[in-house]
Amino acid sequence: MALVARRIGRLGTENAFTLGDDIRRCVDRGMEVIRFNLGAPDFRSAPHLNRVATAALEAGRSGYCDPAGILPFREAIADHVRRTRGVDAGPERVVVTPGAKPSIGYAVQTYADEGDEVVYPSPGFPIYESWVRFAGAVPVPLPLSPDRDFAFTADDLAPLLGERTRLVILCSPSNPTGGVLSRDDLAGIARLIRERCRPDVRIYSDEIYEQILFDGLEHESIASHPGMPERTVLAGGHSKGFAMTGWRLGWAVLPTPEEAAIFKRININVMSCVPPFLQEAGAAAYEDPASAVAVRRMVAEFERRRDWIVPALNEVPGVGCRTPKGAFYAFPDVSGLCARLGVYEACEEFHKGGRGRTTPAGMLQMFLLYRHGVATVERASFGRIGSEGQDFLRLSIANGMEDIRRGVGRIAEAAEDAEGFAEFADSEDAEAFCR
Numbered sequence: 001m002a003l004v005a006r007r008i009g010r011l012g013t014e015n016a017f018t019l020g021d022d023i024r025r026c027v028d029r030g031m032e033v034i035r036f037n038l039g040a041p042d043f044r045s046a047p048h049l050n051r052v053a054t055a056a057l058e059a060g061r062s063g064y065c066d067p068a069g070i071l072p073f074r075e076a077i078a079d080h081v082r083r084t085r086g087v088d089a090g091p092e093r094v095v096v097t098p099g100a101k102p103s104i105g106y107a108v109q110t111y112a113d114e115g116d117e118v119v120y121p122s123p124g125f126p127i128y129e130s131w132v133r134f135a136g137a138v139p140v141p142l143p144l145s146p147d148r149d150f151a152f153t154a155d156d157l158a159p160l161l162g163e164r165t166r167l168v169i170l171c172s173p174s175n176p177t178g179g180v181l182s183r184d185d186l187a188g189i190a191r192l193i194r195e196r197c198r199p200d201v202r203i204y205s206d207e208i209y210e211q212i213l214f215d216g217l218e219h220e221s222i223a224s225h226p227g228m229p230e231r232t233v234l235a236g237g238h239s240k241g242f243a244m245t246g247w248r249l250g251w252a253v254l255p256t257p258e259e260a261a262i263f264k265r266i267n268i269n270v271m272s273c274v275p276p277f278l279q280e281a282g283a284a285a286y287e288d289p290a291s292a293v294a295v296r297r298m299v300a301e302f303e304r305r306r307d308w309i310v311p312a313l314n315e316v317p318g319v320g321c322r323t324p325k326g327a328f329y330a331f332p333d334v335s336g337l338c339a340r341l342g343v344y345e346a347c348e349e350f351h352k353g354g355r356g357r358t359t360p361a362g363m364l365q366m367f368l369l370y371r372h373g374v375a376t377v378e379r380a381s382f383g384r385i386g387s388e389g390q391d392f393l394r395l396s397i398a399n400g401m402e403d404i405r406r407g408v409g410r411i412a413e414a415a416e417d418a419e420g421f422a423e424f425a426d427s428e429d430a431e432a433f434c435r
């Protein structure tokens with residue numbers, strides 16, 4: 001008998017976090033690492049929100065609370081989605097979760113039985129594929145391409161919909177690509193879903209980056225289109241737009257109160273409730289006009305960094321980077337760099353030796369980290385199925401400008417270091433850490 005259940009073997013991970021061990025190892029060796037890996041704003045949570053949480057804590061609101069979320073926060077969320085998307089949902093359809101991540105797993109477990117199909121964008125947030133596989137559902141990746149700035153239309157989605165489709169996951173603005181779906185794209189997708197899907201097929205719309213858009217673009221949601229609110233699980237939260245990753249504040253607006261009750265029941269089974277004093281600040285984030293000022297300032301800074309990093313990456317030999325329209329990531333194609341450094345040949349040798357499943361971009365990622373002190377995340381970390389032959393790296397620009405400049409400088413140096421790569425590919429480090 002095996003120690004652990006078979007399903008654990010199907011549970012994926014988020015390499016932006018697992019890379020933390022590699023970074024610590026490098027730091028222990030005396031290296032200084034520039035961390036492009038984690039998608040966490042380098043801004044602090046706003047003082048007006050910190051004050052609300054600490055005052056609530058001082059006032060003793062530190063016990064259990066409603067597992068669906070405290071009513072004032074759920075009302076603030078309902079009001080927020082009404083103002084921003086025209087979705088008319090009362091607080092009985094809102095469930096508060098610790099960050100935006102849990103409701104991905106909640107949705108997959110709620111709607112998809114074993115053998116049911118779940119469509120999700122790829123490259124996309126790794127937790128989609130992880131939960132789909134863990135639940136025994138059938139993963140159906142929707143390939144996104146740089147030629148289309150990582151957007152897609154109903155024509156791309158249509159062939160993936162079938163009798164067994166239960167859930168379609170959308171994410172705009174997108175992690176890791178920065179791709180954004182336009183109002184027209186979403187109108188077409190909504191039309192397709194109305195025409196082709198049974199009413200019980202659900203859309204999971206991950207809108208965690210709703211505030212982070214560039215070039216004057218405004219956020220668009222599938223839930224604003226006819227027939228969609230009654231099919232859409234609309235998910236968002238405070239981690240990215242309000243720079244509150246460690247607070248663990250997220251939410252989902254469900255199509256019906258009955259479905260919200262299921263999410264609430266999963267909350268009860270998993271963690272009982274999100275701390276009430278944090279939720280009070282969560283409500284203030286939507287209600288206090290000071291929040292919009294802080295968000296605008298941060299997004300303008302991300303845009304400034306984007307405007308610097310994209311041309312800078314494109315100057316590195318073998319690197320081709322599209323211009324993201326939202327979120328805070330650059331997602332360059334590094335296949336030219338892999339070719340230049342001899343990564344493809346080294347990766348083939350590596351596999352011949354039966355040493356792990358690393359991709360060429362994965363080897364490049366570890367070379368950049370262990371030899372040049374730059375932490376990035378490779379393409380296969382954002383949905384492995386169907387990712388073969390695609391060599392990209394994700395760089396989070398939620399980092400200070402100085403670090404961004406130095407980090408890109410190090411990548412440019414690495415691009416001239418074929419000898420260093422050859423040494424790395426033969427080293428114990430590659431053996432131990434290319435996974």
Ligand code: PLP
Nearest residue numbers: 039099100101125175208237239
């Ligand atoms: N969805 C997407 C697309 C993300 O990029 C992230 C975080 O990186 C999450 C959900 C999870 O957000 P949270 O930290 O609020 O759980």
